[in-house]
Amino acid sequence: xxxxxxxxxxxxxxxxxxxxxxxxxxxxxxxxxxxxxxxxxxxxxxxxxxxxxxxxxxxxxxxxxxxxxxxxxxxxxxxxxxxxxxxxxxxxxxxxxxxxxxxxxxxxxxxxxxxxxxxxxxxxxxxxxxxxxxxxxxxxxxxxxxxxxxxxxxxxxxxxxxxxxxxxxxxxxxxxxxxxxxxxxxxxxxxxxxxxxxxxxxxxxxxxxxxxxxxxxxxxxxxxxxxxxxxxxxxxxxxxxxxxxxxxxxxxxxxxxxxxxxxxxxxxxxxxxxxxxxxxxxxxxxxxxxxxxxxxxxx
Amino acid sequence: xxxxxxxxxxxxxxxxxxxxxxxxxxxxxxxxxxxxxxxxxxxxxxxxxxxxxxxxxxxxxxxxxxxxxxxxxxxxxxxxxxxxxxxxxxxxxxxxxxxxxxxxxxxxxxxxxxxxxxxxxxxxxxxxxxxxxxxxxxxxxxxxxxxxxxxxxxxxxxxxxxxxxxxxxxxxxxxxxxxxxxxxxxxxxxxxxxxxxxxxxxxxxxxxxxxxxxxxxxxxxxxxxxxxxxxxxxxxxxxxxxxxxxxxxxxxxxxxxxxxxxxxxxxxxxxxxxxxxxxxxxxxxxxxxxxxxxxxxxxxxxxxxxxxxxxxxxxxxxxxxxxxxxxxxxxxxxxxxxxxxxxxxxxxxxxxxxxxxxxxx
Numbered sequence: 001x002x003x004x005x006x007x008x009x010x011x012x013x014x015x016x017x018x019x020x021x022x023x024x025x026x027x028x029x030x031x032x033x034x035x036x037x038x039x040x041x042x043x044x045x046x047x048x049x050x051x052x053x054x055x056x057x058x059x060x061x062x063x064x065x066x067x068x069x070x071x072x073x074x075x076x077x078x079x080x081x082x083x084x085x086x087x088x089x090x091x092x093x094x095x096x097x098x099x100x101x102x103x104x105x106x107x108x109x110x111x112x113x114x115x116x117x118x119x120x121x122x123x124x125x126x127x128x129x130x131x132x133x134x135x136x137x138x139x140x141x142x143x144x145x146x147x148x149x150x151x152x153x154x155x156x157x158x159x160x161x162x163x164x165x166x167x168x169x170x171x172x173x174x175x176x177x178x179x180x181x182x183x184x185x186x187x188x189x190x191x192x193x194x195x196x197x198x199x200x201x202x203x204x205x206x207x208x209x210x211x212x213x214x215x216x217x218x219x220x221x222x223x224x225x226x227x228x229x230x231x232x233x234x235x236x237x238x239x240x241x242x243x244x245x246x247x248x249x250x251x252x253x254x255x256x257x258x259x260x261x262x263x264x265x266x267x268x269x270x271x272x273x274x275x276x277x278x279x280x281x282x283x284x285x286x287x288x289x290x291x292x293x294x295x296x297x298x299x
Numbered sequence: 300x301x302x303x304x305x306x307x308x309x310x311x312x313x314x315x316x317x318x319x320x321x322x323x324x325x326x327x328x329x330x331x332x333x334x335x336x337x338x339x340x341x342x343x344x345x346x347x348x349x350x351x352x353x354x355x356x357x358x359x360x361x362x363x364x365x366x367x368x369x370x371x372x373x374x375x376x377x378x379x380x381x382x383x384x385x386x387x388x389x390x391x392x393x394x395x396x397x398x399x400x401x402x403x404x405x406x407x408x409x410x411x412x413x414x415x416x417x418x419x420x421x422x423x424x425x426x427x428x429x430x431x432x433x434x435x436x437x438x439x440x441x442x443x444x445x446x447x448x449x450x451x452x453x454x455x456x457x458x459x460x461x462x463x464x465x466x467x468x469x470x471x472x473x474x475x476x477x478x479x480x481x482x483x484x485x486x487x488x489x490x491x492x493x494x495x496x497x498x499x500x501x502x503x504x505x506x507x508x509x510x511x512x513x514x515x516x517x518x519x520x521x522x523x524x525x526x527x528x529x530x531x532x533x534x535x536x537x538x539x540x541x542x543x544x545x546x547x548x549x550x551x552x553x554x555x556x557x558x559x560x561x562x563x564x565x566x567x568x569x570x571x572x573x574x575x576x577x578x579x580x581x582x583x584x585x586x587x588x589x590x591x592x593x594x595x596x597x598x599x600x601x602x603x604x605x606x607x608x609x610x611x612x613x614x615x616x617x618x619x620x621x622x623x624x625x626x627x628x629x630x631x632x633x634x635x636x637x638x639x640x641x642x643x644x645x646x647x648x649x650x651x652x653x654x655x656x657x658x659x660x
Contacts, residue, residue: 027612029602029629055572064377067575071609074570078616090572209385209402212376244379244605247347248386255389 001052003121004111009048011040014173018043023272025079032240032271033167034068034075036174041076041083050085051076057092063214066245136193141179142170151180156188158291161226163192163219163253164238165246174270175238176279185287190232192222199225207252216245223253227263234264234290236283241271264290300324302368302401302420303361305354306331308517309446310542312474313439314370320431321421328361331520335360340632342390349601349631350514351383353521355390362396368420373404373412378575378606380514407549436543438476441486443541443554445469448490450538453530454504457497463527465493502533505595505650508588510539510581512600512607515630517542522599523636525643529597532647537593539584540577557587565590569613578606582613589623594650596623597643602631624650 001008012018014036022039044051053073056065064070073088089107093100108118135145144150160182162169169175169191179189192200200221204211211217219237226232237253239246250267257265266286268279303326304314311327318325329335335356342359343352358369369391374381384402391398401420404412414425421428445466453462469489476485507529515521516538526536541554552558562583563573570582585596598614600607611627618625626646628639 027608029608030612031603057572062375064575067377067578067605068609070377070572071570071574071578071613074572075609075612078569078613207385209373209382212381242346242603244348244603247344247603248351248379248382250344251386251389255393258393 001111001121003124004108004117006111009044011043014039014171016173019173019272029242031068031242031244032174033165033243034072035272036167036171037072038079041079045080045084048084050087051083052087052089055088055090055092057090058094058214059091060214061093061096063093063212063217065214068244133193137196139190139194141189141191142166142193143172143179151183151189154186156183157186158233158287158294159188159190159231160287160290161190161222161232161235162238163223163226163235165215165219165240165243166193168238168240168270176274176276178236178238178268178279178283181280181283182287185284187287190226192218195222195225203228211249213245216249219246219249220252223265224256227257227260230262232263233294234266234286236286237265237267239267239269241269264293300368300399300420301326301366302370303328303358303364303366304370305357306518306520307514308519308542309439309442309470310517310546312442313435313542313546316438317431317435318421320435321417321423321428323421326361326364326366328357328366329364331357331518335520336632342394346603347386348379348604349521350380350512350518351387352632353514353518354383355387358387358391358398359394359396362391362398366398368399368401370401370403370420373402373408375405375408376575380576434479436547437479437482438473440543440547440554441473441476441482441489442470443543444486445473445489445493447538447541447554449493450526450530450536452493452496452498453527454533454535455498455500455502456531457499459531461496462493462530465496468492503654504533504535505647505654506535506537506591506593507595507597507650508537508539508584508593509597509599510584510588511577511598512604513540513545513577515599515601516540517545521601521630523634523639525597525599525639528640529643529647534647537588539580557584562587569617570610574606574609576604576606578610581607581610582617585614585617585623585625586621589621593623594654595646596625597628597646598625599628599630602629624653 018039019036021042022035022037025038025042026035041051053076055073056069058064073086076086077083089103091100091103104122105115105118108121112118132145136142162178182189200218203221203224204217206224211220223235226235253265257263268282301324302318304311306328315325315327331353336353338359339352339356343355371384371387373384384400388400401416403416406413414428417428418425449462449466456462469492472489472492473485476482509516517540529536539555544552544555559580562580565586566579566583570579573579581598588596598611614625626642
């Protein structure tokens with residue numbers, strides 16, 4: 001969009017204010033990520049001419065993202081009477097690549113009448129995204145990449161996998177700096193982004209019925225992978241309260257881990273009332289426990 | 300083999316009739332009760348939706364009573380219901396129950412996934428199964444038509460409870476249906492049974508549309524028998540979903556009336572894309588009821604239900620724009636009837652005073 005001459009304003013990083021504003025505007029039964037999203041919308045509302053809220057229906061054929069993603073543009077519009085224009089480009093891979101490219105061109109045509117220019121900008125965007133994904137496969141977490149920081153743990157004695165949705169894990173406020181905290185405790189952290197898609201697919205093929213939520217497939221594939229090759233000492237599964245798909249996927253994960261009986265997993269449920277002290281206590285206890293387990297195995 | 304299914308309204312009548320035609324022994328689990336819910340809540344994940352919890356409770360009670368095979372519907376998402384069967388199987392296995400599970404996927408996922416499991420369980424050919432379906436379905440539709448008629452007429456009854464009593468008798472009449480050709484005759488007879496109830500047609504009734512998630516709407520245990528409660532307080536009711544409309548071929552709603560595409564068109568200014576489950580239908584039906592001059596809308600759904608939570612986020616805007624009062628009820632295992640009754644009474648008072656103010660002008 002910048003290349004096409006639009007001035008792009010990104011909402012400020014999530015803060016207490018974001019969550020509070022979002023919670024005021026949101027229906028109280030919504031999951032935390034949507035409440036946070038509302039907070040970000042309100043942050044942008046007075047500062048922009050239009051807000052880009054794509055309707056991401058599906059990113060893989062025959063699969064969906066999450067129902068809430070399907071309704072986001074409409075929910076954004078219903079928020080207040082004087083909302084700025086919501087640009088709701090539909091991304092639906094169930095309808096195939098041609099429709100997808102049509103959506104991209106349609107979005108581009110708002111900013112430039114030259115198809116060439118739009119395609120050029122699109123290609124550059126895709127290349128940047130690919131580079132980013134590539135970097136993550138090397139073991140860097142998105143926070144470290146985006147903030148150009150390095151949280152690397154000193155002589156890590158343990159390795160913990162963090163499973164869950166990126167918008168929870170990598171939002172430093174929402175996750176209460178979970179990754180940095182763990183690394184500070186001398187724990188190495190791995191996440192789903194460090195696992196190639198092919199492995200995720202392979203692990204998922206063990207399910208008798210294919211999951212129809214792409215992002216849940218990621219969680220399941222990741223946890224199954226860690227559990228089967230025992231590449232981590234423990235798993236922290238971050239999920240937001242009232243998350244629909246996660247409520248069922250949790251069963252699939254716990255079932256698998258109990259069956260294999262080797263890698264401990266701690267579900268960490270977060271909502272707008274989560275407090276740092278509670279989180280720290282639980283995480284510390286979990287790290288102590290898996291540390292002791294590892295020592296006892298060595299002896 | 301003794302097959303059991305979860306309870307949901309009178310879906311057991313359709314299923315029972317179908318399985319009987321296919322020579323499969325079928326058992327209806329005990330009526331959903333506090334115990335059912337307690338069993339379900341104990342085994343199901345904390346913030347899974349209520350239908351899953353009640354399903355699991357039904358299954359456990361069916362297994363306790365001797366069922367060895369469980370039948371469940373599948374789905375293709377994005378609503379959680381499509382993955383229920385898979386999760387229920389694991390939960391019950393972990394709880395130590397032994398059983399077979401027959402999962403019938405919707406025909407849109409491939410006809411073999413729809414007919415295959417039934418073929419395997421019954422040993423009958425596809426042709427015979429389709430023939431049986433074609434005979435059972437109209438019978439089930441008759442039950443839906445009768446139910447709709449009761450919802451529209453209970454509000455006029457003179458003696459409280461007389462319609463409910465007649466409804467039970469009328470359902471017995473329908474149970475005589477053996478073939479499609481008999482449906483019309485018995486339905487007429489059943490409706491005449493309801494018509495015999497003493498009525499006061501001059502009564503000033505409120506008109507309310509009920510919208511929301513299908514399980515909560517169709518299962519009286521889950522909605523605290525809200526329809527009988529409202530009807531006996533003089534409320535004329537329409538409902539957005541019926542069992543056979545929900546199960547039947549997409550694109551038609553012979554019982555409910557309004558077709559899904561018509562409803563989607565109405566919803567378009569507020570929600571322009573399906574969001575799974577009945578989310579889009581809930582928004583569309585609200586506008587539909589407002590246009591038909593209804594006094595209010597009751598919205599019911601399970602706590603954490605994704606499609607309906609989306610609808611609930613959008614409906615206040617719809618209510619403001621087209622001036623129709625809506626009351627929302629989020630149901631989970633903690634919900635009590637008294638709480639619902641209190642809020643509903645206040646809502647009815649409000650609608651009545653609004654209606655009278657309008658009439659006075």
